[in-house]
Amino acid sequence: MEAILVINPGSTSTKTAVYADHQLIAEETIRHSVEEISQFKDVISQTDFRYNIIKNFIDKLGLAEKLVAVVGRGGLLKPIPGGTYQVDQALLKDLREEKYNTHASNLGAILANEFAESLNIPAFIVDPVVVDEMKPLSRISGLKGIERRSVCHALNQKAVARKVAEDLGKTYETGSFIVAHLGGGISLGAHENGRMVDVINGIDGEGPYTPERSGALPVLDFSKRVIAENMTVSDVKKLIAGNAGLKSYLGETDIREIEKRMNQGDEEAKYYLDGMCYQVAKNIGELGVALKGQVDAIILTGGVIYSQYVLSKITEYTEWIAPVKAFPGEMEMEALYVGALRVIKGEEKALAYDEVEILK
Ligand SMILES: Nc1ncnc2c1ncn2[C@@H]1O[C@H](COP(=O)(O)OP(=O)(O)O)[C@@H](O)[C@H]1O
Ligand SMILES: CCCC(=O)OP(=O)(O)O
Numbered sequence: 516m517e518a519i520l521v522i523n524p525g526s527t528s529t530k531t532a533v534y535a536d537h538q539l540i541a542e543e544t545i546r547h548s549v550e551e552i553s554q555f556k557d558v559i560s561q562t563d564f565r566y567n568i569i570k571n572f573i574d575k576l577g578l579a580e581k582l583v584a585v586v587g588r589g590g591l592l593k594p595i596p597g598g599t600y601q602v603d604q605a606l607l608k609d610l611r612e613e614k615y616n617t618h619a620s621n622l623g624a625i626l627a628n629e630f631a632e633s634l635n636i637p638a639f640i641v642d643p644v645v646v647d648e649m650k651p652l653s654r655i656s657g658l659k660g661i662e663r664r665s666v667c668h669a670l671n672q673k674a675v676a677r678k679v680a681e682d683l684g685k686t687y688e689t690g691s692f693i694v695a696h697l698g699g700g701i702s703l704g705a706h707e708n709g710r711m712v713d714v715i716n717g718i719d720g721e722g723p724y725t726p727e728r729s730g731a732l733p734v735l736d737f738s739k740r741v742i743a744e745n746m747t748v749s750d751v752k753k754l755i756a757g758n759a760g761l762k763s764y765l766g767e768t769d770i771r772e773i774e775k776r777m778n779q780g781d782e783e784a785k786y787y788l789d790g791m792c793y794q795v796a797k798n799i800g801e802l803g804v805a806l807k808g809q810v811d812a813i814i815l816t817g818g819v820i821y822s823q824y825v826l827s828k829i830t831e832y833t834e835w836i837a838p839v840k841a842f843p844g845e846m847e848m849e850a851l852y853v854g855a856l857r858v859i860k861g862e863e864k865a866l867a868y869d870e871v872e873i874l875k
Contacts, residue, residue: 518581519859521851522569522626523588524619526699526727526757527552527768528818529565531572534852535581542848543572549768557753558617565622566629573630585631586855587623588847589643591615591718594664594873597646597673599854601865602628602638609868616666617752618700618718620644639865641854642670644718646711647873653713653805654875663721665714667702668817674846675816676706682840683811690811693802693837695795695829696845697819699768700756701725703795705802713805715798718756723794726768726819729759730794761787770822777824792825796832803836810837816845 516535523530532542545568555561573579589600592609600606602624608614610621624640631638646669656663672694677687688709695703702717715722724730732755741751762768764787765776776784803810813833819825820843830839857863 516581517583517859518578519852519855520569520573520582520585520627520630521587521848521855522585522623522630523847523851524561524565524622524626525588526619528699529568530848531569532848532852533573533576533578533582534849534856537856539849540578541572541576546769549762549766552757557749558619558621559611559613561619562622562625566626569626569630579634582630582634582636584637584639584855584859585627585634586639586641586851587625587627588620588670588851589640589645590621590623591618591666592643592645592868594645594647595643595868595871596866596873597642597648597669598866599639599641599858599863600643600868602631602640603868606640606868615645616718616756618644618756637858637865639855639858641851642673644669646670646673648711649714650710650712651875664716664719665711666716666718667704667711667714668696668698668700668717668845668847669704669711670850671696671816671845671847672702672704672706672711674850675814675842678846679812679814679840679842685811691806691809692812692814693799693806693810694814694816695799697725697795697815697817697825698845699725699727699818701728701730701791701795701817701819703798703802705805707806713802715802720755722798724760724791726770726791727757727760727762729755729763761791770819770825774822774824788825789828792828793832796829799829799833799836803833808836813837813839814842815839816842818844820844 518535521532533540627638647665692706700717703715705713
C-alpha cells in the first residue's frame, strides 16, 4: 500500500486524512473553539498544537511506515499559477516570515514538511489560497499604488466547480460559475472558461463579513480607529482576520451555536447571521455582473453551507441570477491527494516556487 497523508489547517479546524489507491482510508476533522484559538498569540504559535493533533491521528492508524508523501493545504505565498508545488526552503521561508500575510493555511506546508522530514519522504502543496488567474481589469483597486490580489479557497472552488460542471453535462473549461466558499473565512470567485477571472479576496478586507473576519469596512472610520488605537500592521491583520465578523458581534464563530441561540429567540444572533447572508448574496450579484449575467450555476460550499438556514437565505436573494447548487463542506482533502498523486505517479512534475510567475 502506498499511502499519502493529507493535512488541512483552517482558521476554525484541523482536517487530516490518509488516502491510498484512490481510496480514503481515514479522515478526521477537529473543530477549534474561539477559546482554544485565542490561547495563541499568532498562527505560527499554533504549530505544535496542530502537529500533535495530526501525530495522534497517524499514531492511532499505525500507518506511518506506509506513507510515501505528505501534502498540505497551501498558504499565503506570492501570487502563483495553480498546480502541485514541492515544499522547499524558498516556500517555507516566505511562510515562516509571513511575508504575504498570516492565516492557518500557512501551516499546511510547514507541518507537511515536519512530517515528511521525519519520514524521509517528499512534501507538497496543491492550488494554494494565492492561485491568481485574475484578469487585468479585476486588479484595479481605486487607489494608485494599491492593487487587488487573489486570495481565496482556490483548491475547493475549482474542485467543486469542476464537479458541478460535470453534473450539468458541461466542462469546467467551457462553463461559467460563481463559487462562494463559506468557512471561517469567506471568498468568492467568478470562474469563466476554466479561469478565476475575478475573486473577492477572503482575507485582506474585501467582500462579506464572515464567522471571524470583517470583510470590507468603511475606510475612513476604520482608519480613524487604527490611528486612535495606535495599531500596528500586525494588530490590524489580527483584528480584521481573526477578531471581527460574527466573533466581534456575538463572541462566537460556530454557526451551529449561533443558530441554536437564534432558535431560542436571540434576535441579535438572527440579525447578524442574516447580515452575513445578505452580504454574501450582494457579492454574488457583483460577480454576476463580472460575468455579464452569463452564469451556469451559483455554487455555495464550505462548512457554513451545512446550515440549511444560511443556504436558504442566500438562495432566496440570488436564485434569480442562476440555479443555486449547494456543496456543503469541501473537496479539499481529495483534491490535495489527487494533486500529490499525479506527481508521485510521474504524470506531472512538481513546480518549484522560485521558478514560477503569473501571467498578468
Ligand atoms: N453542521 C454544521 N452546520 C452549520 N455550520 C457548520 C457545520 N459544520 C461546520 N460549520 C461551520 O463552518 C465553519 C467552518 O468551515 P470549514 O470550511 O469547515 O472550516 P475552516 O474555515 O476552518 O476551513 C464554522 O463557522 C462552523 O461553525
Ligand atoms: C481566503 C483564505 C482561505 C480561508 O479563509 O480559509 P478558512 O476558511 O479555512 O479560514
